[in-house]
Amino acid sequence: MDVVDAIRTRRARRVISDRPIEDDKVDALVDAVRLSASCNNNQPWRLVLARGKDSLDAAKSALPRGNAWATRSPLVIVVAAKDSDDCRLSDNRNYFLFSTGLAIGQLELRATELGLVAHPIAGFDPIKAKELLGIPQDHIVITFVICGYPGTDDSLLSDKQKAIEPSRPERKPIGENIYVDKWGNPYK
Numbered sequence: 774m775d776v777v778d779a780i781r782t783r784r785a786r787r788v789i790s791d792r793p794i795e796d797d798k799v800d801a802l803v804d805a806v807r808l809s810a811s812c813n814n815n816q817p818w819r820l821v822l823a824r825g826k827d828s829l830d831a832a833k834s835a836l837p838r839g840n841a842w843a844t845r846s847p848l849v850i851v852v853a854a855k856d857s858d859d860c861r862l863s864d865n866r867n868y869f870l871f872s873t874g875l876a877i878g879q880l881e882l883r884a885t886e887l888g889l890v891a892h893p894i895a896g897f898d899p900i901k902a903k904e905l906l907g908i909p910q911d912h913i914v915i916t917f918v919i920c921g922y923p924g925t926d927d928s929l930l931s932d933k934q935k936a937i938e939p940s941r942p943e944r945k946p947i948g949e950n951i952y953v954d955k956w957g958n959p960y961k
Contacts, residue, residue, distance in 0.1 A: 777944035779882040784941055785892045787842040787934055794848050798887050799824070802850075802920070805883035811872035812860035818873040821851040831905035832917065835898040842929040843894065843919040851902055852877060852893075852920040856912050883892055883918060892919045911952050 774782070799822065811817060823832035824847070832849040843849070852873060859869035877893055884891035899914035908914060927935055950958025 774886045776882065779885045779923075780852045782795055783885040784879055784890075785882055785894065787921065787930055788924045788927045789845050789890055789892075789921035790843070791845045791847055792922045794889065794920060794922070798889065799848065800882050801887060802889075802891070804905055806876045809872075809876035809879045811875065812868040813905060815859045815868075815872065816876075817854040817858035817869040818876050819853045819908075819912065821853070821908065823849040823906065825853055827905060832902065832928045834905065835901040836917075837896055837898070839931065840894060840896045842934065843892075843917070845924065845926075845929065846919045847923045848920040849909070850891075850920060851906055851913055852916045852918060853903075853908050853912040853914045854911075855913065857911075870915065877916065877918060879920065888922065890919070890923055893917070894919060 803820075803822075806818065806820065807816075809816075821828070821832075823829045829847070829849060832851055833844050833846075837845055854869045854873045856867045856869045859867070859872050863935050880889045881893070893916040895916060897914075897917050902908065902914050902917075903910065903912070927938065930938060947961050951960045952958050953960040
């Protein structure tokens with residue numbers, strides 16, 4: 774699969790199998806993150822690969838009921854960073870979130886290429902995750918990336934989630950959020 778195929782195929786699926794992910798595929802995901810760009814090559818991201826029973830149970834216990842679908846995942850990647858680990862620029866452009874987002878975007882594409890789902894979520898209790906996984910208080914838990922093979926059992930999905938699972942959510946028209954030459958001047 775080339776990059777364009779991975780971009781077009783990638784989806785934030787919720788129906789995930791509990792089938793374990795092979796070590797070489799986890800290594801490939803880690804490598805995708807390691808090789809990502811970051812401001813001054815600071816690599817501010819810190820990942821906890823919740824894979825063993827205790828750490829996986831801990832990560833899953835930080836999920837609310839609306840993300841029950843994620844409890845089947847054999848791997849939850851807990852992504853944290855702190856602002857002082859990356860560039861601090863003018864106009865409050867603290868790059869740690871951007872750099873970390875680039876790394877996770879790259880992980881998503883690699884996961885897609887490997888036939889996996891890598892679904893970043895915002896719905897979790899970050900305080901609980903820090904406490905249970907030993908993440909320092911000065912770090913921000915940015916996202917959980919729910920990883921696994923695509924599944925078939927949608928019984929953990931809400932009715933709303935079941936309705937949106939079969940197809941990619943519609944994207945905004947290009948001119949609505951992409952401009953040329955000046956803000957508000959639609960591109961195409």
